Amino acid sequence: MTEEHLGQEPAPLLPGWLPPEIDQTKPHPARMYDYMLGGKNHFEVDRAAAEVVIKAAPTARAMVRENRAFLGRAVRHLAEAGITQFLDIGTGLPGAGNTGEVARAVHPDARVAYVDYDPIVAVHSRALLAGDEARTTVVLADVRDPKSILDHPQVRDLLDFTQPVAVLMVALLHFVAHDEDVPGIVATFRDALPAGSALVVSHGTDGGQPEVSAAARKGWDKAKSQVVVRDRAEITALFGDFELVDPGVVQLPQWRPDGPVREDWETIWLDGGVAFKR
Numbered sequence: 716m717t718e719e720h721l722g723q724e725p726a727p728l729l730p731g732w733l734p735p736e737i738d739q740t741k742p743h744p745a746r747m748y749d750y751m752l753g754g755k756n757h758f759e760v761d762r763a764a765a766e767v768v769i770k771a772a773p774t775a776r777a778m779v780r781e782n783r784a785f786l787g788r789a790v791r792h793l794a795e796a797g798i799t800q801f802l803d804i805g806t807g808l809p810g811a812g813n814t815g816e817v818a819r820a821v822h823p824d825a826r827v828a829y830v831d832y833d834p835i836v837a838v839h840s841r842a843l844l845a846g847d848e849a850r851t852t853v854v855l856a857d858v859r860d861p862k863s864i865l866d867h868p869q870v871r872d873l874l875d876f877t878q879p880v881a882v883l884m885v886a887l888l889h890f891v892a893h894d895e896d897v898p899g900i901v902a903t904f905r906d907a908l909p910a911g912s913a914l915v916v917s918h919g920t921d922g923g924q925p926e927v928s929a930a931a932r933k934g935w936d937k938a939k940s941q942v943v944v945r946d947r948a949e950i951t952a953l954f955g956d957f958e959l960v961d962p963g964v965v966q967l968p969q970w971r972p973d974g975p976v977r978e979d980w981e982t983i984w985l986d987g988g989v990a991f992k993r
Contacts, residue, residue: 742938744890745807745833751779756808756839768934772927774982779886781983782917785967786885787812789915789989792960792971793881794821796991798913800880802870804830804858805887809840814883815851826850828870832857858887859895861903879911886985888953889919890940897945901953908992914957917967917987918950919943928984950986957990964988 742764746757750765757765769775790801799822803814806829818825829840832855840853852869864870874880882904891897905914921928921944932942951964962969967987968980977983 742935743833743835744935744938744940744942745831745836747934747938748779748886749808749810751776752783752810754808754810756835764934764938766934768931771930771933772984774979775931777979778983778985781967781977782886782985782987783810783812785917785970785985785987786814786883786915787817788971788973789885789987790814790817790881790883791821792989793913793915794818794825796913798879798881798911799825800874800878801825801827801883802830802864802874802880803827803883803885804864805884805890806831806836806840807886808836809844815844815847819850824850826873827852828873829853830856830858830864830870858884858900859891861900861907865904865907876907877909879913880908881913881915882908883915885915885917885987886919888916889942889944892941892943898953902955905955905957905992910992912992913989914954914992915987915989916950916953917985918945918953920946920950920984920986922982922984944984947986951988954988954990957992960989960991 739758739760742761746761747765750757750762801814801818815825815827818827827850831837834855837853837855844851844853852873854864854867854869856863856867858864884901888897891900919942928944935941947964964986965988966980966983967985968976968983970987
């Protein structure tokens with residue numbers, strides 16, 4: 716199915732319709748994430764895989780909720796800093812508190828390009844965002860090929876890369892293997908951005924409990940992408956020479972919380988940060 720087909724096909728609005736290339740035999744990270752968030756866009760294979768994660772790491776549901784909350788706080792901070800263009804890569808299935816919703820609460824005309832490599836994400840996103848083409852586009856592409864995103868006609872038509880752009884890689888890069896050059900991938904995006912732009916990253920760690928983390932990651936063994944944890948130094952290095960916003964790279968509940976930090980913040984095995992290109 717072509718991207719044009721995905722964009723024009725009315726069938727996603729019909730109950731039970733699925734694009735023919737959707738594989739229901741393998742769990743998918745976006746659908747597992749949706750299940751752990753309490754969504755409805757997943758299959759039995761995704762639920763079973765997610766339950767493996769939850770059994771090994773009972774705070775897994777809290778981790779995905781904290782990740783979504785971090786996304787909201789980061790986008791709001793950037794919008795309040797004046798950024799009106801967002802490139803959200805690995806967006807996952809759309810839901811409340813998505814990038815466009817948060818950004819437009821500050822800037823009603825904020826533009827968002829959503830990117831994911833899963834056809835079902837593109838289908839659902841395009842169906843929900845239909846009629847908002849002036850401010851939104853949805854692109855089917857893989858972060859492992861940065862140029863396919865940066866040079867994509869839909870991305871270029873929507874976003875002006877002579878003006879600041881925020882690139883979001885939230886709970887994305889831990890699905891990219893060590894031998895696939897994550898530092899090089901992120902550097903390609905950083906280099907493409909003008910001054911005043913920003914980078915947002917959240918990424919899984921082992922939480923100081925490598926055996927528990929390894930057991931939880933077995934939930935992704937048969938998924939389309941597996942989870943690779945990195946430590947804080949590796950995650951911080953992804954920001955390159957961008958200027959980190961205080962408090963730097965920290966566990967997500969500690970990044971500019973809206974209220975008191977949860978007492979069990981150490982059980983949230985995700986680090987994240989926001990940085991600007993000066």
